[in-house]
Amino acid sequence: MPRQVDHEERRRHIAEAVCALIDAQGLEGVTLRDVAARAEVSMGAVQRCFRSKDEMLRFALAHIGEQVTERARARLLAAPAQSAASTVGHVVGEVALLREEHRAQARTWLAFLAAAAVDPALAAGLRDGYADLEGLLTRLVAEASAAGDTASGGAAPVDAASDGVAPVDARGEARTLLALADGLTAHVLIGHRTAREAEELLHAHLARLWARG
Template sequence: MPRQVDHEERRRRIAEAVCALIDAQGLEGVTLRDVATRAEVSMGAVQRCFRTKDEMLRFALAHIGEQVTGRAHARLRSAPAQSAASAVGHVVGEVALLREEHRAEARIWLAFLAAAAVNPDLAASLRTSYTDLEGLLTRLVAEASGSLDAQGEARTLLALADGLTAHVLIGHRTAEEAERLLHAHLARLWAAHG
């Protein structure tokens, strides 16, 4: 009797293999053969899940975006009594990927970001992730202070988070310094509009 294949589980395993390879070798080091080996599936299985390498990369990018967004939402659910201002800080902290356990995700995210500068399909996927995060932050900033331009501040916070991620990855700032910069920005924001 043929074995049932869970296609979504296989796609997730392949996405995780892609991400592991990007973390180890950069985006240019990802080959279908290496992905199949890392995911412990045949090349044919990879090709049945994804018609092209670009489709596979877009899925892996969406996978990373969903992990980050999922953690941000989980952080909000785990402390529902927190103030909207502290919720903003928690979400931006998750998005910035400053903690050591998220360093691989940060490297992978920035590799995709660099590739998206010349790949319109990856750029479209990234815009979707940013739009989702911007919507969440806009809502939280609006709840924290009705007097702010919530969408403008959400955009600023996302740009700050990305910048801090890059600075930590290249060793220009430590994670602790980046955390302090982020919290100082938020403290000034709430003091000015409190």
């Protein structure tokens, strides 16, 4: 059992090296030799952890997705008393990677996204990650809608349908929020929007969502 734990830790360590290299020189510049040097391990160690470069890249992509998802879930645990509506905003903000400390991860994520357009294996990994996040956001949006939360954490009628207002389509809104998060990530990275402006756009969208609900 200890050997298995050490093996997984080394795989994650190598994945971090892969992500650092992608951030520095793009996906096409990643070689097994450079990864080994960056991770300060031997080429043999890298090859024992991953049978091929493609397997290593897929693992690195999954590693980023797990980190983003874990930060989103940590938001839920850190403030269980906050409104469900506020929680949705915090989680989408994590997914959008808007904070400065996550900028390198955002660049790496978008590099993977571009590569996945022509790499079916990477695309499959991305779809799995999006499916997990979509499920989490669907649950949170449904909870916020059922509770009658507003963006400011106040209360609205619980039964929106009885007031002549169409209920929120939780899954549809989750998909929209994921697409919005990706768009905000790209706009901030190229300087089209500042992180603050991106956050304001996100909050404005959520305010309209809860007003409809």
